Amino acid sequence: MTEQSGAQVEDWNDQSGERWVAHQVRLDAMLAMFGQTAIEAAAPVTGERVLDVGCGAGASSRALATLVGPRGQVLGVDISESLIGRARALAAQDMPVVFAVADASKAELPEGAFDILFSRFGVMFFDDPAPAFSHMRGALRPGGRVAFVCWRSIAENDWVRLPMGAMKGIIQPMTPRDPEAPGPFSFGDRGRVARILLAAGFTDIAIEPFDTSVPFGKGPTRDAAIDDAVEMTLEVGPLSRALADQPDDIRARASAAVRAAFADRPGERSVMINGAAWIVTARNPV
Ligand SMILES: C[S@@+](CC[C@H](N)C(=O)[O-])C[C@H]1O[C@@H](n2cnc3c(N)ncnc32)[C@H](O)[C@@H]1O
Numbered sequence: 393m394t395e396q397s398g399a400q401v402e403d404w405n406d407q408s409g410e411r412w413v414a415h416q417v418r419l420d421a422m423l424a425m426f427g428q429t430a431i432e433a434a435a436p437v438t439g440e441r442v443l444d445v446g447c448g449a450g451a452s453s454r455a456l457a458t459l460v461g462p463r464g465q466v467l468g469v470d471i472s473e474s475l476i477g478r479a480r481a482l483a484a485q486d487m488p489v490v491f492a493v494a495d496a497s498k499a500e501l502p503e504g505a506f507d508i509l510f511s512r513f514g515v516m517f518f519d520d521p522a523p524a525f526s527h528m529r530g531a532l533r534p535g536g537r538v539a540f541v542c543w544r545s546i547a548e549n550d551w552v553r554l555p556m557g558a559m560k561g562i563i564q565p566m567t568p569r570d571p572e573a574p575g576p577f578s579f580g581d582r583g584r585v586a587r588i589l590l591a592a593g594f595t596d597i598a599i600e601p602f603d604t605s606v607p608f609g610k611g612p613t614r615d616a617a618i619d620d621a622v623e624m625t626l627e628v629g630p631l632s633r634a635l636a637d638q639p640d641d642i643r644a645r646a647s648a649a650v651r652a653a654f655a656d657r658p659g660e661r662s663v664m665i666n667g668a669a670w671i672v673t674a675r676n677p678v
Contacts, residue, residue: 400517400574401471401495409472411628416449416478418610418624422551425604426541426669427452427512431459433671434539439463440507443531445496445540446470446514450479450489456510457489467506469494470514497524501531508532511540517574525592529676538594538674544601545571545580546630548668551608555625558653559646563634576630585672594674602671607662614660621654621663622647 403409412419431452436442436459444453447468457466466489470476479491492499497518509532518524532538546552572578579585582599589597609621625631626647635643654663 398495398519400519404470404472404517405474409474411632412448412472413474413478415624415628418607418620419628420449420451421610422606422608422667423451423512425606426602426667427455429602429604430510430512430539430541430671431455433673434508434510434537436460436464436508441505442466442508442510443496443501443506443528444468444514445509445511445528446517447479447491448472448475448512448514450482450491452510452512453479453489453491454483454487456508457483457487460488462486462488464488466490467492469496469499471495496528498527501528503530504533504536506531506533507536509536509538509540511542513541513543513576515540516542516576516578519574521578521588522591525588525594529593532676534676535678536676538589538672538676540672541602541669542579542585542672543577544668544670546577548580548666549577550666551606552630554653554657554665555631555650558649559631559634562646562649563638563642579670582670585670589672589674593677595677596673596675598673600671602669604667605664606667607659608665609654609663611661617659617662618651618654621665622651625650 436456438461440460442456447453447470450468453466453468468491473493476491476493483489509528585599586597609617609624611617611620626635657663657665
């Protein structure tokens with residue numbers, strides 16, 4: 393299970409992977425509610441076998457392993473060696489979970505071996521999503537289920553929209569990306585997600601909005617929490633790229649503007665910001 397290639401592999405084995413490892417604890421806190429809701433949609437039961445796609449540091453894989461129990465099995469796959477290393481380190485020895493470095497869109501996967509194809513924000517990075525999902529469908533048993541969570545648009549996700557607005561006029565507007573290019577928001581369009589799953593051969597497709605307030609930054613005091621949220625913006629996620637090559641004075645101005653934007657948000661030892669996702673379910677035909 394080693395076949396890998398492409399820009400995403402490079403990125404997740406370089407900057408993005410390293411940053412996710414460095415910020416794993418707070419990213420897990422931020423994404424917890426989304427993962428939990430997707431797991432409820434997957435509804436795993438004792439003894440089931442789950443494929444966790446783009447499992448990262450394995451928070452969902454561990455939660456799923458607890459639910460399927462010792463008679464079940466979870467396979468977490470990810471293209472990032474460092475995140476799989478972290479996932480292996482965090483999983484208890486006796487958990488029914490194994491991890492593999494693999495590109496889920498094309499790695500050899502055991503045919504019809506899984507009851508559930510799951511992902512927490514790990515399926516938006518495929519170059520060609522419909523063939524990727526078709527390939528992964530081959531690993532599901534007939535009647536097997538899909539459940540994943542993915543971001544809606546940037547405009548609906550304040551954790552990006554707010555700092556992006558604050559940086560206007562300080563840095564050049566980011567070149568508009570192709571909204572369907574691989575990346576965190578490439579599944580923002582509900583119609584596109586439905587088309588991808590349909591083309592991949594799935595049935596019973598349901599795509600429901602899920603909104604929640606997420607702790608985007610935490611600390612022992614309110615000020616420390618705001619600093620933490622600013623650091624997250626500057627270090628991880630979509631806006632970090634726009635700031636990466638900027639001179640120190642521009643970064644400092646951007647940082648102050650982002651800080652002011654976050655200071656308006658509620659939270660005592662955290663900065664609570666709205667996050668908007670799709671909870672997607674589907675089925676492999678019998
Ligand atoms: C936004 S992170 C989410 C990680 C994890 N699921 C979580 O919620 O913490 C996306 C993950 O997808 C992985 N990824 C991207 N493309 C992939 C592919 N083709 N096959 C497997 N993993 C992939 C990345 O390496 C990264 O770990």
